[in-house]
Amino acid sequence: MGEIPEKHVGEAGHHKQRESSTMGLPDQVGNVARRTMEELAEDICASQGKSKFSLGPLEKVYVFWLAGMSCDGCTVSVSGATEPALEDLLTGSIPGVPLVVLHHYVLQLESGDHYIQTLINAEQGKLDGPYVLVYEGSIPDENLTVGGEPFAGEGSLPLWAPSDERRRVSTAEWMKRLGPGAAASIAIGTCATWGGIPAAYGNITGSMSLMDWMGKDYRSALGLPVINIPGCAPVGDNFTDAVQAILLFLQGLGPLPEFDELGRPAWQFSETVHTHCVRAGFYEEGTFAKEYGDKECLVEIGCWGPVVNCNITEKGAISHMGGCMNSGAPCIGCTMPGFPDKFSPFYKAPPGSLVSSNASRLLGSVVRNLRRISQRERNREIRWHDTVPSGWAMERGGTSLTHKILEVFYEAMQFQGGKAPERDPQKKFPTGYQSLPDRVYTKDYQQLPEDRVLKTEKRV
Amino acid sequence: MCFKNLPVEFDAQGNAHLKGGVVDPYAYKPREIKRDKLEELLARNGHIKDVSISPVTRVAGALSFHAVADLQERKFLEANSVATIFRGYEVILKGRDPRDAIYISSRACGVCGGVHSTAACEAIEMAFGISPPPLGTVLRNLALALDFLYDHPLHLFLLAGPDYSQVVVQATSPAMWEKATRTEAPNAEVHQFKTIGDIMKGLNPLSGKLYLDGLKMTRTPREAYSVLFGKYPHPQTVVPGGMSSTVTITDFNETYTRLQKMIDWTKRMILLWDDLTEFFYEYNPEYKKVGARAANMIDLGMWDDENSYDASYARCNEWGEKRSVIDGQLVTTKLQQLNLGLEEFVEHSYYEDWNQNGKQRFATDPSGAPLSPNHPWNKETLPKPSKESWKDRYTWDTAPRWDRQVVEAGCYARIWTTAAAGLMPKNEFLESTGHSLKFHMPKTMLRAMDFEWKIPTLWNAFERNRARAYCMGYNLMVAYTMVLKAFDLLRKGEDKVSTKFEVPMGERIGVGFWGAGRGYLSHHLTLDKGAITNYQIVTPSTFNASPKDPFGNPGPYEEAVLNTPILEDFDKPSDFTGVDMLRAIRSFDPCMPCTTHIYGGEREIVREVNTCACSAEG
């Protein structure tokens, strides 16, 4: 993602291009550009020109983003996505990927009835392309609000009517009206995929996940159950990555994107976050953080990573950077159906870790020590036998007996099944080179005074 | 004297007590909203227009707005700000381990993705009697500054910006667009946009350079944030007693390089917003009235001094002054007074009054000062979804007031108060003079530059946006200072980021004073037997989006719209777009997720049934 070129090729604002579809509507309140964002996107596409040949049957896909009990965190995450980046999807700038016309309340140019009009067009089958629904946040049980204001409302109907004749429409109702005609329904974020925080114990809005709400039998127009991209907040790139994968498949270009038994993109969520964790090595060697801020494995201060399906340690949080454990945050299982109640109280070591972390402590103490010996040997040039010519620390050149024995075994194994090359380990440099101090002081060079030898021994 | 309306006095030692001789000191009689004349006008007249905007887009979360416009007189007669979402978060917190409050309350808002966790932590720390080590505090400050640094470009270029873009200006005021293309931008040499028209073109959604660069600039601070704190929003690195980040030199270096990039860009953006603002004022001075209201503001300050902050209520005035606190006319810088003056009202919201339930939970704060029954520590909100009525109840937001006055929150409230108070400890980069805020931005690709944000004599939509641009520079230099402080602590070997703690079992009370991208944020918490007994969040948009209060004062968005003249061009009433009013609303950068997290008590929700019901069974 480099800098934007000084002159961006696609440009909106050529009003003369085409009459806006909004001109015939009863009023213009909220239509501040007297033109929809969709029309702007199309103007941009038009100004980019056409490729010589088509890369698939789809030219344009509508995405309606609806929010229920949400914090907008999922939206914020997706705005940070760069693989692919939101702006590239929205301007049709990725070859083979159709123009994504996103209808999102946080980004939309037009407000009010002009915003809602497109939803109505979709319901009536008047759009010139398929549409996808994205739901963020959990769905409240609007039966509790019958006759009153819904818990989560978006827009009011009938359009163009005076305020006292209108009623607020819940986003659940939009879901119900648009769900059957959608090419696909995507739940984004843990609230929408599994209920999340608004559906935790004690909730009074009857909140639930999209899957719970739509039921087992829901199928989109393309025959798909609800697609789930969990995380609280999700990794923004997981969303755009999945969208691009699906679109490229539909265009006949990309491979079949697979989904797991809970409707998650399998290529993103089939491993535990622990497998790719930057601290997994500490776990393996049985070393654990005791306090916040320590660098070791976080399992004993509350990390659930080993049992959580998530890819943040590998994918990063944004632009391949960050990630919970990467920075020192224990995993609280925010991508999981059991979140939050099966993971709280947070900050407590997961009960299961008692067995596993102690087991790895036991095994780790052996493995770790063997590794350190081996590591130490590999931190030596083949030329360094007794002395190490480093000015950085007082390194003891010699090796202990166990060390030497281990190295004999190591070497035997290294060349097992083949022939060990003939080398003279005593010959430091093939040319017979001697460093200046070596030449001057011969063997006495680096002979440390006694107290320093003691100190060094203590340190090593 | 700090309070004008509340029945509270202070003695010579500064201790607060109730005024003598008043029987029911906090009682009041709610004023009715009269609308008959308006309804008559609406029924009769073609140029009186009922304006319903649902949803208002380019704000975070679910906001609707209703207004009555007089298109002949070109002004607004009525304005109602409507929050259309309710989530009930705090009841989910009740009975839980207090530490859970950090992660659960964080989900109140994903726009300012880490501020709630910190506010919750501060409340917990007060209740537990612990505080973070210096590096922990510095890291929190840095997190907050980075949070803002993503938030400001988001507001300036993606949410509010498009209202000043070519496509909008051309559609609503063609003559202005003409003039803009011919007007040279005074600071073009720095920001590289030759004419005002070029700036407007840059602001075009999806294709403008400013729009696209702005979007990218929201990512840069989030990258640094994710490196240091894991992810954005909802980092898990905020813990009671400090932070859990494992900080390395690389983390700070990666942050440092991102700050450098932002410094370069911000220098240009500040001057660009200056140019745009002045152009509107010059084109038509009436624009100075768009979104205007008196500068009554509230802020709690933030950026704790790592050597003063000890999370205690007893000393909150001292560590608070090391922050940059104040109400509009610089009434007080004392956090305790800010706390005592706070009340929430629900007369025009979909909630029942909790005071009918009997006894007030706390008559005083921990220091013995009198507390209103409407104070968050006493509040218990009982949701009651009912039908929208402009005379009665019309929003899920409540009406928080300070000393029964309407106050506005915002990042500009913070710089305003910081500038006016002149209390901020000065350093090489930042200085508050009592009437302005100065900051120095070091040399990057662009030359070193000095900026000064002077307290404006006007307060309106343009000044809000301009202040936002200046805030970016200011916050950037705060972030920069924090990185230097962190380096300094590391050099001294003070690398501890957290303190150990145990969950206390007795009855405890705590409050976290912090700030969100849009300003004021407090979490009030009560604990008993190691579990949460009450939890209340007051956020900036709770103030700003609030409905009328029982004293008849409209909330800040409402007031700003009522003061907005209608300046756009239109031939017939049906061509009216409402762009001026939308500019006024968006200048506050509404953020509804925060606003409507408010919780319900243990009562069941009253279910009213009437005819125009939409059933939403699934």
Ligand code: SF4
């Ligand atoms: S899943 Fe998390 S980030 Fe997304 S809306 Fe819910 S609380 Fe916010």
Ligand code: SF4
């Ligand atoms: S590592 Fe854990 S807490 Fe972090 S994003 Fe993944 S599931 Fe959520």
